[in-house]
Amino acid sequence: MYQTDLNTPKVELEKRIFNFQKYLKKENIEAALILQRTDLFYFTGTIQQAHLYVPAHGDPLLLVRKSFDRARAESSIEKILQLDRSSDIPIILKANGHALPATLGMELDVLPTNLFFNYQSIFENPEVVDISQAIRLIRAVKSPYEIDMMRRAAELSDQVADWVPKILCEGMTELELAGKIEAEARRLGHQGVVRMRLWGSEMFYGHLMSGPAGAVPSFLSSPTGGTGASPAVAQGPGFKTIQRHEPVLVDYVFAYNGYLSDHARIFSLGSLPEELMDAHAAMLEIEQMIKKLAKPGVKSGEMFQRAFEKAKVLGYADHFMGVGPERIRFVGHGIGLEVDEFPFLAAGQQLELQAGMTIALEPKLIFPGKGVVGIENTHVVTDDGLDQLGQFPGEVLVS
Secondary structure, three states: OOOOOOOOOHHHHHHHHHHHHHHHHHOOOOEEEEOOHHHHHHHHOOOOEEEEEEEOOOOOEEEEEEOHHHHHHHOOOOEEEEOOOHHHHHHHHHHOOOOOOOEEEEOOOOOOHHHHHHHHHHOOOOEEEEOHHHHHHHHHEOOHHHHHHHHHHHHHHHHHHHHHHHHOOOOOEHHHHHHHHHHHHHHOOOOOOOOOOOOOOOOOOEEEEEHHHHHOOOOOOOOOOOOOOOOOOOOOOOOOEOOOOOOEEEEEEEEEOOEEEEEEEEEEOOOOOHHHHHHHHHHHHHHHHHHHHOOOOOEHHHHHHHHHHHHHHOOOOOOEOOOHHHOOOEEEEEOOOOOOEEEEEEOOOOOEOOOOEEEEEOOEEEEOOOEEEEOEEEEEEEOOEEEEOOOOOOOOEEO
16 A cells, blocks of 8 residues: 555646756757656656656656556656666667667766666667756756645744754753654654755754854765764764753754755753854844845845855854855755755855745854854745745744
């Protein structure tokens, strides 16, 4: 028995395939082979072990190795066929009226080299072109259905944040608090997997850190790192005990039916030092400014520049999005099925914002020895600026 009440609507998949085929025709790419798990889900509604073959003209073929029955239950793609071995692909294509393409699009940003050579041989040495950028641009603009999914995820993020003050206690470790928050998130339906596209990047729910641990940097493309449970993880909550009068950052992603809400709030047991409260208020001010400025047609990189200039005016340039060489040069990122989607509100980025793009905006300040303050919310780009999907208050929540 397979759960089908959350299946992606057929009209959604048809529109996505149509938009992708328009790109293939425009670029004179005869066909594409999609393998990456998130892209498969986007175009087919299933993440079963499969190959999606999309010709520039004609119906796509979903070739499934495991689980065939589940793929048929989850996806509305018309032609779903059993695939025993990858080497059988040419035979199946021929049986369905497709010659081997002379040009084949593949997701070269994530495709392992060994698989690249394997498929190059199977398809008899076509010209292989990278389609990953095009797919990411198509995925960047969300449909009303996708925005509804993300709005639901944001509502659940609010519920998770509301749970934190009820369980936050002095002397508990970051990991203990994280476990209790994550248990509540699972109870609410969190899927338990937070997907990222960048090679070598991974995340478990998100980051939770307190006091000085909030200023510990790490490898991830994030303003915060955290000690983590060990060097094998090197990010997120660790064994530090939570104390009074220090900022506790809960920067978690809620994942609902594939779609994500990135959400960060600052909590405290007792009041924070005035300098940290003022710094947090400054980040709320930057958030409100960017929400008004981030409209269709604006270059994404300009948003980082405006945020940095405002942080400089407010006296926080040396702490904005990190300190010294650990600083990152963005103030937000696209989000959807993955944490790191287009657009990036990063220095030098030229991609213009479009209505329907979804962005996690996260102005933060890092203070070594003291911690982190700031905010993160998920928004959708509209003609009037950024529409925030969640509603949980942004001020420091003191208990």
